[in-house]
Amino acid sequence: MSLEELDKLEQQRRDADRAYNDALTAFDGALVRTAPQPAAPLEVEATAEPVPEGWRGWPVRAVQQWLSPWMERQNTMNARAAATIRALIDRDHERTAAFEHFQSSLLAFLQQITAFVETKDRHAAAQATERLDDHQRILGEHMWFIEEHRPLLAALPELRAHITVLQRATATLQRRLSDTAPAHERTSAAATPTAAPASGGSPDDYKYVGFEDQFRGSEASVAATFDEYLPIFAGTTDVVDLGCGRGEFLAALHSAGVRARGVDSNETMVAVARERALDATLGDALDYVTALPDESIGGLIATQVVEHLQPSYLNRLLDAAARKLRPGAPIVLETINPTCWYAFFSSYIRDPTHVRPVHPETLQYLLRASGFERVEIRYRSPLPEHVKLKTIEARDVARWSSDPSTQMLGTVAQTTNVNAATLNKLLFGYMDYAVIGYRS
Numbered sequence: 001m002s003l004e005e006l007d008k009l010e011q012q013r014r015d016a017d018r019a020y021n022d023a024l025t026a027f028d029g030a031l032v033r034t035a036p037q038p039a040a041p042l043e044v045e046a047t048a049e050p051v052p053e054g055w056r057g058w059p060v061r062a063v064q065q066w067l068s069p070w071m072e073r074q075n076t077m078n079a080r081a082a083a084t085i086r087a088l089i090d091r092d093h094e095r096t097a098a099f100e101h102f103q104s105s106l107l108a109f110l111q112q113i114t115a116f117v118e119t120k121d122r123h124a125a126a127q128a129t130e131r132l133d134d135h136q137r138i139l140g141e142h143m144w145f146i147e148e149h150r151p152l153l154a155a156l157p158e159l160r161a162h163i164t165v166l167q168r169a170t171a172t173l174q175r176r177l178s179d180t181a182p183a184h185e186r187t188s189a190a191a192t193p194t195a196a197p198a199s200g201g202s203p204d205d206y207k208y209v210g211f212e213d214q215f216r217g218s219e220a221s222v223a224a225t226f227d228e229y230l231p232i233f234a235g236t237t238d239v240v241d242l243g244c245g246r247g248e249f250l251a252a253l254h255s256a257g258v259r260a261r262g263v264d265s266n267e268t269m270v271a272v273a274r275e276r277a278l279d280a281t282l283g284d285a286l287d288y289v290t291a292l293p294d295e296s297i298g299g300l301i302a303t304q305v306v307e308h309l310q311p312s313y314l315n316r317l318l319d320a321a322a323r324k325l326r327p328g329a330p331i332v333l334e335t336i337n338p339t340c341w342y343a344f345f346s347s348y349i350r351d352p353t354h355v356r357p358v359h360p361e362t363l364q365y366l367l368r369a370s371g372f373e374r375v376e377i378r379y380r381s382p383l384p385e386h387v388k389l390k391t392i393e394a395r396d397v398a399r400w401s402s403d404p405s406t407q408m409l410g411t412v413a414q415t416t417n418v419n420a421a422t423l424n425k426l427l428f429g430y431m432d433y434a435v436i437g438y439r440s
Contacts, residue, residue: 225381226252229301232330232436233258236298242285242317243305247273250280260299263288286313289320297324303334304432306363307354314358318370325439331372333363334380334434342383343431363435372437379430388428389420 226249233239237259241249244262246269253260261279264270273280281288285305300321306314321331338344338357348357360377367375392413401410 226303228378228380229332229334229434230256232332233260233299233301236329238297239299239301240289240292240297242289242300242302243308244273244278244280245269247276247278247280249301249303250278251276254278286317286320289317289324292324294323295326297329298326299330299332300325301332301334303332304336306333306335306358307348307356310355315366315370318366318372322371322439327439329439330436331367331439332434332436333367334432335363337379337430337433339426340383340429340431341427342387343429347431360433360435367435367437371440373440375435375437378434378436379432380434381431383428383431388424391417391420 229249230252233253234256239253239258239260241253241260241262244250244264245266247262250260250262250273261281262273263281263283263285264273265282265284267282270280270282285302289300309317325331335358336343336348338348338359344357348354360379364375364377397410397413397417399406399410401407401414403410
């Protein structure tokens, strides 16, 4: 992390602390504090006037005697009302005191949090500094090893390529040396389209297998890309995989309970597939399909194959496939997407066996012209966002556009985003596509 980024983080922390303290001050000013309650008034007993003696006090005594029951009831009611009011006042005082205690406790808690956060922040910074010092110390201790072996480290990709090719070449030689089947067995096996010839292919086939290992990926990673094709072949049988390679899709079909076989012109590829107990044949795709009975196969797939074919060869292959597939059977052709410049200038031109790219709409038309229906294009393998051109955030564009002094910046930002979107579509779209159709 650069010093500029560290200064920016420190400034952000200071701004957060300042905003927090301002909020705490505002909260303290908003606390509700009650005024002190006046003491309850002292109760004063009323003193009755003395009643005259004799006949002069008789009327007063008569009225008192007559009103006595009502006065007693009124006094009782007044006493109860006074007691109730006193209880309500006492409960209100208790609630007020409890609320004030809560406010003071909350303020103390927030003050403690401030100190806690500051302490944790200092502790985390100290730990980060300590780890950085440890990394620098370890790097310094091993720098001598890196410098001493830098030429060897730089040569690792080259050594890895050599090892891969040697492994494939050794496996090919071992297979050829162990191929001791009698001549009559090889002759009888060649009569069936699913048999693998005892020999054939190019002497350099193993080099291309090593090329696939390095640039296309492992068998497991390639097999994972075929998951979306499996539902297309659900419920079918006798599926043919043209250019089956190491047998990744054949194995996936086998695991899904779909009977399938493949053909490939690379001897080493076929041998790898057959070592996995897959039905793979060494031969030419067009010759293989042409030799099959009409309407005898329930599906056909060719992944990363059509870019290796001449246009006339591809047209004959599609016409033959239309004759050999059963009505309603699917066909899937996957290839590199040349409309994605990143795919063209990396994946396509990197492979020396590629003949020419095929535009998605062109391949869709060729399938329709060969009699297939419901032909659709599916784009696959989107490039991740981090490799694409970056755009200016919408909120910045809106802010600049609404401010008269920066409207020109808003216009430039909008134009930049439109151009970035256009270039991302051309440069960094989908790496592959598949054309999928069905035999009419």
